[in-house]
Amino acid sequence: MxxxxxxxxxxxxxxxxxxxxxxxxxxxxxxxxxxxxxxxxxxxxxxxxxxxxxxxxxxxxxxxxxxxxxxxxxxxxxxxxxxxxxxxxxxxxxxxxxxxxxxxxxxxxxxxxPLTLPVPGAGLTGVVTLRDARDARVLAARLRRGGPLVVVGGGFIGLEVAAVAREAGLDVTVAERGALPLEGPLGTVLAQRVTDLHRGAGVRLRTGVSVAAFTGSGEVSGVRLTTGEVLAAATVVVGVGVxxxxxxxxxxxxxxxxxxxxxxxxxxxxxxxxxxxxxxxxxxxxxxxxxxxxxxxxxxxxxxxxxxxxAGAPRPHTALPYFYSEQYGMTLQMYGRPCPDDEFVLRRDDPAAADGGFLGFWTRRNTLVAAAGMNRPGDLRAARVLIERRATRRRRQNNIQAALMPSPQVDPRTARVPRAFRTAASSARP
Ligand SMILES: Cc1cc2nc3c(=O)[nH]c(=O)nc-3n(C[C@H](O)[C@H](O)[C@H](O)COP(=O)(O)OP(=O)(O)OC[C@H]3O[C@@H](n4cnc5c(N)ncnc54)[C@H](O)[C@@H]3O)c2cc1C
The missing domain is CATH 3.50.50.60 (FAD/NAD(P)-binding domain)
Known part of the structure; x- marks a missing residue:
């Protein structure tokens, strides 16, 4: 070529x-x-x-x-x-x-x-976004001076900032427009788990709110929410998307x-x-x-x-979408991308649950399409193989699905991933 x-x-x-x-x-x-x-x-x-x-x-x-x-x-x-x-x-x-x-x-x-918020006070010193090393140095210097920190937007970057600031002893509030942080990518059940982790660490959360204005004179001193509440702020991280x-x-x-x-x-x-x-x-x-x-x-x-x-050696991109995030010393990972109509199954008898770990799966028409977990790297590697086989081994996938998949009728609030899945998942580890 x-x-x-x-x-x-x-x-x-x-x-x-x-x-x-x-x-x-x-x-x-x-x-x-x-x-x-x-x-x-x-x-x-x-x-x-x-x-x-x-x-x-x-x-x-x-x-x-x-x-x-x-x-x-x-x-x-x-x-x-x-x-x-x-x-x-x-x-x-x-x-x-x-x-x-x-x-x-x-x-x-x-x-x-990064997107910014077109509200009064958006240009005040101390209202920052985080995309590059220069942003990080500015934010780190501000956090060293102490809080309160307000994080606007409960996405991955916002929550990671909230976690490290809280671990350093700062007063932290996360203001999120949706019902729960990370509900879009993780769904309600896992988003609630991550929210609980932050609440347990002492992060305050305001949900279903937007920012009406940043207040202060030169430097930011507060965030006025659409509810009328004003959150005190020495620094504001705006993490509302890109x-x-x-x-x-x-x-x-x-x-x-x-x-x-x-x-x-x-x-x-x-x-x-x-x-x-x-x-x-x-x-x-x-x-x-x-x-x-x-x-x-x-x-x-x-x-x-x-x-x-x-270089003239064309090949298509087929790798399964993957991300990881680190919060409070724990690693959140996800393979695949679920849709709102997919069935969700939370593994309840999870040995890692006592430490805040979890493992969840999404199925579509009885086929595993996505998996997410906190502190479960081995199981997620196995799940990845199974999700990818769906695409690459069409003839054999029916057998895999029949043996491994939880029933789509399973009630997500009470379901366990069947033992068959766990056994086969272990044997599928790369
Ligand atoms: C704070 C932070 C934490 C993250 N944490 C995670 C994580 O834990 N896990 C995860 O999976 N992902 C994470 N990500 C996301 C990940 O970093 C991005 O997906 C990745 O950087 C995207 O790479 P990219 O090369 O597509 O674009 P970018 O990294 O955005 O780089 C684009 C580059 O293009 C340059 N550029 C743009 N226009 C021009 C131009 N006209 N001329 C010359 N140069 C130009 C820019 O300067 C920039 O350096 C994080 C991102 C951020 C900001």
Whole structure:
């Protein structure tokens, strides 16, 4: 496919972009590879940003790979440089340092931008979002001065910040618009478990509320909720979601719809432009709808697929969506993506339950489609294999399902995962 290609450019040097650059080399691409990254730091992992905020000596910019790897792999890393435009007619990549690169293929790995709240006081000092290492340093310095901390939005990042701040002894309140934090991704039963964990640790929770205004003069001092209540705040973390950074793609005429629209090979509507990571809206053989997946593992895997395609060794992205989160020293993990109509089964006789652990499964038409657990890595690895077999072993899956799946009629409030599942799950461990 790419025998004549000589220069591939990656826009965005993070999980997806770096995985793509290295994957090109792994798949034998011999031409030039350039990664253009707007940030000035050696590409780093983002997950530690919300978990190390109160560490004595936080390492906020843990490199994705050591610096020497870029030279070894002949990847030209342009840090502190922003791509301003892609010019389709000439396949030019216009940089903000006045240079222009010619590209045979471009990968858009531009990620997402945190949403802010358009309410009075949003510009006060101390009302912050958390996306990059600079944000993390600012937030860590504020947390060191003490609380109260108000977290607006009970998503993964918000709850991780709440957990570390509470563990450091700060007064913490989480204000969530929905009925429970994380109810969207985890469903009511598991979201309640996570909520209980936070309440048990002393985090105050306000649900079904929005922010009317941030109060203060110069510095934030409070959060006025739509209920009229004012929460005292020395720092406010706004974690209300993100928007995909599609600006370059749109200007280059690439089809965008809640992200950059790609196929399973990360190809966009414009043949020389691909997209991967948080910005990409991709179909998936195991999911009912295409969509963006905002998790580290997915970004790396999509990036690796894009790199292989750019190197002329195309393969589709099929890896099961996976995420993890760490709160109060516990690890929450999930494979797959349930739909609202899926049957949910909570394993009740769980030996890890005494320590706040749990394990839950979702089934659809008697087939395992997703699993989530707290402190249950072994069982989740096994569940992953079973979920993936559904797609890859169509002929044999009926047997697997018959033997392993809980009945779809099971009442989720009282159900146990049948012993057959547990036995087979153990034997399915990779
Ligand atoms: C605080 C935090 C904690 C997280 N914790 C977890 C976790 O525990 N588990 C998990 O699974 N996921 C976690 N994530 C999510 C995970 O980090 C993301 O899914 C992942 O970073 C996405 O990678 P990406 O390469 O697609 O995009 P990003 O990481 O968003 O990187 C995009 C890059 O593109 C650059 N860029 C954008 N436009 C341009 C341009 N025009 N020119 C040059 N460069 C440009 C940006 O500077 C940025 O560096 C966390 C994220 C954050 C912020």
């Amino acid at each position: 790419d025998g004549t290609a000589r220069h591939h450019v990656v826009v965005g040097g993070s999980a997806a972009g770096i995985a793509a650059a290295l994957s090109m080399r792994q798949h034998g691409f011999q031409g030039e590879v350039t990664v253009v990254e707007a940030g000035g730091e050696l590409p780093y992992e983002r997950p530690p940003l919300s978990k190390a905020l109160t560490d004595a000596d936080p390492a906020f910019a843990q490199p994705i790979v050591p610096e020497s790897v870029y030279a070894e792999q002949r990847v030209d890393l342009r840090l502190g440089t922003r791509v301003l435009a892609l010019e389709p007619a000439s396949r030019a990549v216009v940089l903000d340092d006045g240079r222009t690169l010619h590209a045979d293929r471009v990968l858009l790995a531009t990620g997402v931008v 928007r995909p950074d599609t600006s370059l793609a749109e200007r280059a005429g690439v089809r965008c719809d809640r992200g950059v629209v790609v196929d399973q090979y990360c190809r966009t509507s414009v043949p020389w432009i691909l997209a991967a990571g948080d910005v990409a809206n991709q179909p998936h053989p195991l999911l009912t709808a295409r969509g963006r997946i905002e998790h580290w593992d997915n970004a790396q895997r999509q990036g690796a697929v894009a790199g292989a395609v750019m």
